[in-house]
Structures are given as structure tokens and as C-alpha cells.
Amino acid sequence: MTSIAGGHGETSPNSSWLSARGFWLAYFLGLLIVHLLLLSVPLVTISMAWTATNLLHNFAHLYFLHIIKGAPWMSIENDANRRWTHWEQIDDGVQFTTTRKFLTTVPIVLFLLTCLYTRNNTEHFIANFISLVVVTLPKLPQFHGVHGARENRLLPFCDFAKTFHDLNDFQEL
Numbered sequence: 001m002t003s004i005a006g007g008h009g010e011t012s013p014n015s016s017w018l019s020a021r022g023f024w025l026a027y028f029l030g031l032l033i034v035h036l037l038l039l040s041v042p043l044v045t046i047s048m049a050w051t052a053t054n055l056l057h058n059f060a061h062l063y064f065l066h067i068i069k070g071a072p073w074m075s076i077e078n079d080a081n082r083r084w085t086h087w088e089q090i091d092d093g094v095q096f097t098t099t100r101k102f103l104t105t106v107p108i109v110l111f112l113l114t115c116l117y118t119r120n121n122t123e124h125f126i127a128n129f130i131s132l133v134v135v136t137l138p139k140l141p142q143f144h145g146v147h148g149a150r151e152n153r154l155l156p157f158c159d160f161a162k163t164f165h166d167l168n169d170f171q172e173l
Contacts, residue, residue: 019099047118054114058107058131066138095141104139
């Protein structure tokens with residue numbers, strides 16, 4: 001068995017830390033620090049700070065959980081994980097675990113708080129809602145293993161269209 005840098009024999013040390021003790025507290029504290037830093041910037045209103053916090057959080061969430069693939073180290077034992085995003089590696093791909101529920105709930109609660117503190121301002125609502133949709137769609141079980149335009153697909157729905165097209169080709173034979 002080859003040793004993994006920083007690993008302790010775990011199947012996916014890349015995502016096991018998300019289930020570790022204290023992760024939720026550290027996550028909330030990091031989010032609070034970012035929000036307080038934004039509030040401390042002169043000329044930034046409360047509405048702008050909440051929207052910026054939400055957009056920064058959702059961008060980071062999307063990038064680190066749904067865009068980056070593989071593990072930060074190279075190992076022959078992680079070949080299967082190299083093609084999966086960080087989100088797909090969490091809890092070995094099992095859906096609806098507490099870690100996945102937590103990481104799905106946080107953007108929704110942050111969106112609701114942002115709507116409350118921006119007093120449902122239309123511009124803020126549109127930006128925050130689009131960001132919420134973009135960050136929550138890849139978390140749905142229907143999108144597990146679908147990587148979108150990075151693999152010459154325009155939309156995740158193209159998988160369905162391709163499968164349907166292949167079935168029609170099979171029926172013509």
C-alpha cells in the first residue's frame with residue numbers, strides 16, 4: 001500500500017475533513033469574518049455587504065466544490081477520484097448525508113438572510129437568486145457525475161439528449 005501525503009488510510013482524505021469535528025463551527029466563523037470585514041469597508045452599505053458575502057461565498061463554494069476535480073496530491077490509489085469533483089467525493093458519493101445536507105443548506109440560509117437584510121431589493125435579489133441557483137443545481141443527485149461544458153457539453157441536460165439520440169439510433173437498426 002502506498003502512503004498518501006497527509007492521509008491515514010482513508011479512502012478519500014480529500015473530503016473526509018468535511019465530516020470532522022469542528023468543521024461546521026470553523027465554516028460559520030470563516031463566513032462571519034468575511035462578512036464583518038466587508039461591513040468594515042467604508043462606503044459599503046449593509047445591503048451591499050450581505051450581497052457581497054453571499055456572492056463571494058457562493059463563488060467559492062462553486063469553485064472549490066463543483067469545478068475543481070481530483071485531489072491536491074498525486075497517488076496511484078486515487079485514480080478513481082481524479083475524475084470526480086470535491087462534491088462528488090464527499091462521503092464516497094453517498095447522497096443526503098449530514099455533510100451534504102449542511103453544505104446544501106448553508107447557501108439557502110445565507111440567501112434568505114441576504115434577502116432579509118437587503119429588504120428584498122430587486123437588484124440584490126436577482127443577483128443573489130441567480131447565484132443560489134448556480135450553486136445549488138450541481139448538488140442535486142441528478143447532476144452527480146455531470147460536469148457540464150468542461151467536457152464539451154453545453155448543459156448538463158445534454159446527457160439526456162445524447163442518451164435519447166443514441167436510443168433512436170439503436171431503434172433504427
